[in-house]
Amino acid sequence: MFEVRNLSYKYPRNREMTIRGMNFDIRQGEIFGLLGPSGVGKSTTQKIMVKLLTDFEGSIYYRNRDLKIYDKDYYQEVGVGFEVPVHFSKLTAEENINFFKKLYKNQADTDTLMKRLGIFEDRKKKVSEFSKGMKIRLNFVRAMLNNPVMLFLDEPTIGLDPANARILKNLIKEYREGGGTVLLSTHLMNDVDELCDRVAFMANGKIVETDTPQSLKRKYGESSVEITYVKGDNLQKKSFEMETLSKNNEFFELVRNEKIVSMHSKETTLDDIFIKVTGVESYA
Amino acid sequence: MPNFLVLLVGELKRMVEYKIAAASVVVALIWIGILYLTEIPDITFIFPLLIFVDATSMAILMVGVTIFFEKQEGSLRAILVSPISKTDYLLSKVVVTVTSSVLTLIVLYIYALLFKDINLSLIGLLSAVILVAFFHAQIGFILSYYSRDFTSLLVNMMKYLFIFFMPTLLVYTGIINHELFDKAVYLAPTTAAMTLLNASTGNVESGDLIYALAYLGIGSVILFVFVLRLFDSFAAREGGV
Numbered sequence: 162m163f164e165v166r167n168l169s170y171k172y173p174r175n176r177e178m179t180i181r182g183m184n185f186d187i188r189q190g191e192i193f194g195l196l197g198p199s200g201v202g203k204s205t206t207q208k209i210m211v212k213l214l215t216d217f218e219g220s221i222y223y224r225n226r227d228l229k230i231y232d233k234d235y236y237q238e239v240g241v242g243f244e245v246p247v248h249f250s251k252l253t254a255e256e257n258i259n260f261f262k263k264l265y266k267n268q269a270d271t272d273t274l275m276k277r278l279g280i281f282e283d284r285k286k287k288v289s290e291f292s293k294g295m296k297i298r299l300n301f302v303r304a305m306l307n308n309p310v311m312l313f314l315d316e317p318t319i320g321l322d323p324a325n326a327r328i329l330k331n332l333i334k335e336y337r338e339g340g341g342t343v344l345l346s347t348h349l350m351n352d353v354d355e356l357c358d359r360v361a362f363m364a365n366g367k368i369v370e371t372d373t374p375q376s377l378k379r380k381y382g383e384s385s386v387e388i389t390y391v392k393g394d395n396l397q398k399k400s401f402e403m404e405t406l407s408k409n410n411e412f413f414e415l416v417r418n419e420k421i422v423s424m425h426s427k428e429t430t431l432d433d434i435f436i437k438v439t440g441v442e443s444y445a
Numbered sequence: 446m447p448n449f450l451v452l453l454v455g456e457l458k459r460m461v462e463y464k465i466a467a468a469s470v471v472v473a474l475i476w477i478g479i480l481y482l483t484e485i486p487d488i489t490f491i492f493p494l495l496i497f498v499d500a501t502s503m504a505i506l507m508v509g510v511t512i513f514f515e516k517q518e519g520s521l522r523a524i525l526v527s528p529i530s531k532t533d534y535l536l537s538k539v540v541v542t543v544t545s546s547v548l549t550l551i552v553l554y555i556y557a558l559l560f561k562d563i564n565l566s567l568i569g570l571l572s573a574v575i576l577v578a579f580f581h582a583q584i585g586f587i588l589s590y591y592s593r594d595f596t597s598l599l600v601n602m603m604k605y606l607f608i609f610f611m612p613t614l615l616v617y618t619g620i621i622n623h624e625l626f627d628k629a630v631y632l633a634p635t636t637a638a639m640t641l642l643n644a645s646t647g648n649v650e651s652g653d654l655i656y657a658l659a660y661l662g663i664g665s666v667i668l669f670v671f672v673l674r675l676f677d678s679f680a681a682r683e684g685g686v
Contacts, residue, residue, distance in 0.1 A: 173678075213681050214527060235528075236528040241526040243519065247523040248520055249462075249518060250518050264448050264451055270680055417632075
């Protein structure tokens with residue numbers, strides 16, 4: 162869907178490049194996560210890919226055509242979901258959606274989307290009366306109102322309660338199952354783990370790692386079992402490598418002979434990988 | 446419906462919902478109040494002055510207000526990633542702004558016809574208002590691009606009015622009467638605007654009229670091209686993803 166090669170960008174007033182030679186592909190029908198610490202260039206990358214910044218170096222091909230060739234009709238087939246509310250607050254939710262919908266040739270069934278997201282009953286209310294969560298859900302409806310083939314989502318579940326976040330994540334999965342492609346930018350590693358087919362970690366304006374979440378966990382994995390047991394009057398902890406557990410006599414001795422308080426399997430999370438590959442651990 | 450019309454209808458609807466239209470009506474009522482309080486029965490020579498104030502400052506303000514509402518609420522971001530051309534987007538705002546100035550003119554003219562003596566060319570005044578409001582809508586865009594927030598827009602607008610508007614008014618009302626100053630104000634767009642509006646009274650020399658028409662006509666085209674060019678960097682700045 163997208164081929165990004167040697168992408169570099171410098172804001173006119175900055176001395177340094179914000180993006181320095183990024184390379185990545187987004188395949189059709191996948192959810193691609195773009196991850197990295199704040200200020201690393203995720204938003205700039207998205208701004209370039211949605212054609213808000215045009216004077217970049219390198220090349221971007223969208224559906225095998227140079228992105229620079231596309232005009233405003235590019236937006237007929239992409240949807241952009243923002244992290245912050247982007248509505249006319251003194252218009253109703255329905256008026257907002259209808260205004261934007263009329264700009265597109267391909268129009269989605271937004272009533273069904275609003276019903277799925279639990280805001281259909283409130284569609285006649287002004288957006289200023291909406292809670293933050295309702296505005297975020299309305300953002301998603303706006304992003305989807307043209308049945309896009311490519312969807313850019315920035316922190317789509319931030320500000321949602323777990324139940325509504327679940328509904329929205331299910332809709333994103335359904336969208337992918339229907340052939341849609343997503344570029345997802347988020348700090349919530351649970352969302353990434355659950356949704357993304359592949360992820361790219363950014364550091365210093367570059368992509369430093371790209372793979373599936375599973376492969377990354379294997380690559381950076383240190384899975385172990387941690388046992389807490391009673392030794393005399395004290396609680397003691399001991400860790401064992403998961404891989405060699407079946408042949409580890411010390412582990413079996415401990416389980417047989419000591420009073421076990423807890424036993425936890427410890428796997429590398431995407432949070433751990435994020436910290437490791439982006440180099441953001443502590444500012445102290 | 447073509448996207449320009451969708452934008453135009455949306456702009457008009459928001460003018461009503463955001464009470465911008467109501468504010469415009471209040472301003473028109475203030476002008477009527479001023480006309481009411483004027484003891485001179487024949488207001489032919491005062492009338493263009495009121496229209497001048499409205500078509501210049503209100504045009505700047507209306508464009509600025511709509512852009513800042515969109516910036517403040519984030520709806521500008523949604524607009525920037527929609528399948529609309531920047532020309533359509535900007536022109537829809539210009540058309541609504543010019544329409545508002547024209548409506549104010551019509552309301553004031555009807556009042557003047559009913560309750561005062563007035564003798565000027567409505568068609569001439571109407572054409573002048575369209576050109577003056579169009580020109581100043583472009584000024585509104587430029588000031589909005591370079592203003593961080595609504596307060597700084599108001600400050601920038603006051604600077605514009607102080608630099609261009611005041612000298613024109615001082616010369617027009619005869620408060621300042623100096624040859625050098627009289628010539629210097631020809632550089633100001635507000636003087637061209639005043640001349641054009643005043644031409645409807647038949648009290649302007651044809652050389653001055655041609656100069657004013659050329660200034661505002663050519664100036665509007667140049668400014669619109671400039672506004673279009675500046676829009677890209679404005680969009681990149683405001684269209685955070």
